[in-house]
Amino acid sequence: MKNHFTITISDVHGSRHFSFKQFMRKIALFVVLFIFLLLAGSAAVIWWLNQEIVDIEDKRENAEQEYRTVLEKSKSAYLSLETEKKKLQTQLDNRTKQIQFLDQTLKGLEDLIGVKPDEDALVTDRVKIVQLTTLEKQVMLEDIPNGRPVKDYKGVSSSFGWRTHPVKGTREFHRGIDYRGKRGDGVIATASGVIEYAGYHKQSGYGRLIIISHDYGFKTLYGHMSKLLVKTGQVVKKGELIGEIGSSGLSSGPHLHYEVSFVQRKLNPVPFINWDLKDYDEIFKKVKGVPWGSLSQMVQDRVQQVEKQLLLRDVK
Structure with missing residues (x-):
């Protein structure tokens, strides 16, 4: 086992x-x-x-x-x-x-200053055109007489053209416009310029008289004043107070006699009084004998030259 x-x-x-x-x-x-x-x-x-x-x-x-x-x-x-x-x-x-608001505003401005809008152009280009065009027109409206010469408008007593002289009683050609007013009412310059004459002018019958020399050959005359607020040789701006309405010289009562001339030729002041941005081109049709084309070109060249100088300054 x-x-x-x-x-x-x-x-x-x-x-x-x-x-x-x-x-x-x-x-x-x-x-x-x-x-x-x-x-x-x-x-x-x-x-x-x-x-x-x-x-x-x-x-x-x-x-x-x-x-x-x-x-x-x-x-x-x-x-x-x-x-x-x-x-x-x-x-x-x-x-x-x-942008829509700007476009509508631009269209309004373009219509106002008479620029044909280019829908395909950039907004910045359209703004530049409006600025330049507006600047050109503002320069014209600043340097060439326009608007009323009285601070407070109270109507016209005598227009440009043939009339019966209120003092002499003879039929004469009235070379300006008479504005109603009270003694002491303000008189303003209708464009920037230099005071060519400021004093009492007995020979002309205008009494206390101011003559302003403006650019491009234009002059304005303000007569029958009670007080002069400027002196000969003084530079004034458009809208500046230069005197007060009166009845000095050959006058039947307080008023302002106002004239516009171009190179010694008296012009009807009415188109100049109604001249503004809205009705800018109307004066070119109504006032003959003024070389508006070459004058506008001169202003345009002046504005463009200023623009170039500003661009060069910005580049520096």
Whole structure:
């Protein structure tokens, strides 16, 4: 029995004996060892898999956290962009309204100063044309007589042309316009210029008289004043107070005698009195004998020269 071994199994029914050879014992030991190793290996694999699952879970949670963080940032960025978009849209709407308003204003100005609008031109170019054209016309209206010579208009007592002289009673050509007024009412210069004469002129019958020499050969005359507020050689601006209405000289009562002349030729003052930006071109049709074309070209060249000088100054 050296090469055998016996396994005894006992239960309530008694004991049973099983006898095996020694070789079978070794096989059994190998089987038991294999099962043990298999179980140990399985346990190790299960432990490793469990660690991998834990790592994967941690990575998943980290990824989810990063995703939530990125999502929150994206939402925040989206909301910021949405707010910025609304802001830009509001600004764009306002700019569009401003451009529309500017376009309408430009059209109004272009109509006012007689410039034909170019719809395809840039707004900046149209503004420049309006500015230059307006500046040219303003220079003309500043330097050439226009508007009324009285501060407070109270009507006209005698117009330009043939009439019966109120004092002499003779029929004579009246070379100006007589404005009604009270003694002391203000008299203003109708254009910028230099006082050529300021004093009492007995020979002409105009009494206290002022003659202003303007650019381009124009002159204006103001007669019968009660008081002179300027002196010969003084430079005056358009609209400046130069004297007061009176009845000096050959006069039947307080009034202002006003004349406009071009190179010693007396002109009807009415077209000059009605001359402004709105009716700018009318004077060229009504007043003959004045070289309006060359005069306008001279003013235009003058304005463009000033513009070039300003551009050169800005470049420096």
